[in-house]
Amino acid sequence: PASELAVGLVNFLATLSIRPRVLPKMDFAEEIPRHCHTLVVMPTMLASLSAVARLLERLEVHYLANLEAGLSFALLTDYADGPDEETAEDKKHLASAMTGVAALNKRYADEGQRRFFLLHRRRTWNPVEKLWMGWERKRGKIIELNRWLRGAADTTFVTDPNDQAALSSIKFVITLDSDTRLPHASARRSCARDVARSDVRQHGQGAGRRTRARTRRGARRRAARRESLLRDGARQLIDVRRGAARRRRPRR
Secondary structure, eight states, rough: OHHHHHHHHHHHHHHHHSSSOOOOOOOOOOOOGGGOOOOEEEEEEOOOOHHHHHHHHHHHHHHOOOOOTTTTEEEEEEEEOOOSSSSHHHHHHHHHHHHHHHHHHHHTBBTTTEEEEEEEEOEEEEEETTTOTTHHHHHHHHHHHHHHHHSSSSBOOOOHHHHHHHHTTTOOEEEEOOOOOOOTTHHHHHHHHHHHHOHHHHHHHHHHHHHHHHHHHHHHHHHHHHHHHHHHHHHHHHHHHHHHHHHHHHOO
């Protein structure tokens, strides 16, 4: 009981002395500016024609809920693991996905700019699993996407070469599972937070170093404050225990 009282007291003092801080974010109340071009991707697999149709529908829903000039949307796909590098069934799935993405771009044409993309990877041989599969599966998709967006030419993507040029201005990536929803305007809010938290701004590396230095100084001050509170709490706990011992001591 005494230790619970001391912990509660320390927590109460901490809430009084450490004020909550609002995390910095940019004001994107109207729209995501084009210089903060953001890509919304869904890492997934082309397992069947029905699965492809569901993925295209989900991608369209994400777009309709976040009608932003600074957003692009993409399916980041692999084939399912298999004994062959590519089969006739795989080609049907890929063709269906390509046709669906082209239809979305035609339906929601925006001043001639493409809004939807299909970023597909070929299978590679895995000697451990003894089968053909997308390199490192979902984790590999994200790694290769980051490299591909930076201009790498040695990834396993088999997409249209023009896609890399069209997405060369991407600054941020929002990754969604195939069953995750992207509510109305949530992409804008997420992008606003990410822009503000970036260490390096347009002013260069110096601004990032100054930001990190201020963060470290603030962390040291908060750590010293916590240590002071813990010491005060420990002293109070000792006083509580001494008082309990005196009360238990028999009277003479």
